[in-house]
Amino acid sequence: MRPKIYLFGDSITEESFGDGGWGASLAHHLSRSVDVVLRGYSGYNTRWALRVLDKVFPAVEGGGGDRDPLAVTVFFGANDACLPDRCSAFQHVPLNEYKHNIYSIVSYVKKRWPKTQILLITPPPIDEEGRLRHPYVENPSGLPERTNDVAGAYAKACVSVAKECGVPVVDLWTKMQQLPDWENVYLRDGLHLTQSGNRIVFDEVAKKLMNEEGLSLENLPVDLPLISEIDPNDPLKAFQK
Template identity: 45%
Template sequence: MISWPRIILFGDSITQFAFEANGWGATLADKLARKCDVLNRGLSGYNSRWAKIILPKLISKSCLSENTVAVTIFFGANDSSLKEENPQQHIPLKEYTENLRSMIQYLKTVDITQDKIILITPPPIHEPSWEKQCYTKGSKLNRLNSVAGVYAKACAQVGDECGTEVLDLWTLMQEGGRDYTVYLSDGLHLSDKGNQFLESNLWLILEKKLGALPFVLPYWNDVDNKNPESSLLHMIPEKADD
């Protein structure tokens, strides 16, 4: 069997929705077609506590870790919920950072080294828009942008400490006083522009790691029509991590 290199996207709803039309994961998969599989392991509503528990069931030495060239860990939007309004998803800040460290350490035990791991911070919250969403569900505003920022900073610090790449969405989306509301569809999840913003900034990190990946199997016009077996069976590139 031919083993494609792979990227694994692990996160909450913002990752689960990444393969929707114009989603950041779908765009990434299109860029890497014939070079690298992009696997979506997004779990809507999950926080880092649940993610830490389930990660070994998703990636292990016997499943998916081989030939994995990158893993994104994208949690915090639910962890940073206000405890008094959303105790089901809220995770204390200290535990959140410990959970991120634990996931990084676990991946290293299955031979996914820190240079292959990318932490993504939660995006900013537009409180008026998200408050409307909360009201439709019979609840009060359960997230604040300032609190999301605290969790984003903590996420970035974990990345620095553990030697992983970090995509600080919370900071980048608000950099220079830009109107970050265009990046959000409902005050929390990403709009088309938000998906494009995430993907383009993530690609800046991934391109350095994956830019040299070859096509898997030869171009059609490089196949020897008289002896296709010689082209198709003897031009398979070595694994990306060899």
């Protein structure tokens, strides 16, 4: 009964329905009007994301149920930006391929759902010391598997693709670094988000979708009568509409 917004991305999207997560906050913000559907896959890069698009967004049998979503967020790049000579090299995707893959994901969604709003989100900044304190795999080199400069290059590429495709973008890499001590305020392990970091993502996504792209709560009808619309003297009348 409700329209959908899909959240498609890596672990930062997968974790977004956790305590204080940006996806959970978006679902709460849009409760009674929109279903926020989580499609986050920890560790994935854009190369792998392209391979699974038909499984992430399967066709609905019978046709009519495949209603265009209101929006799809695309939030990849943190894993693509792993360095090719470090301990997470198997996740690395070269910068030019990353740009092409983001472009292809946008094209896929546009072709399938022409009316759906697409919102790109850049990878966040990287705290290299934090990554060394919280390694995911054995790291004999003692060097961080990601650097902030490289993450910034992928973020700029994401912004570039957004401009080329004519879709909005949240430049998280730039936004988060505007606050002093962002490494500790927004990141819990040099990469993944604290509750404050999640709040930044929610605020930016909500601003882009709700304010700039016109998906305001005032324009989104609720699916069933509100309690204020139910007549205490004739409660069932509200459900006959």
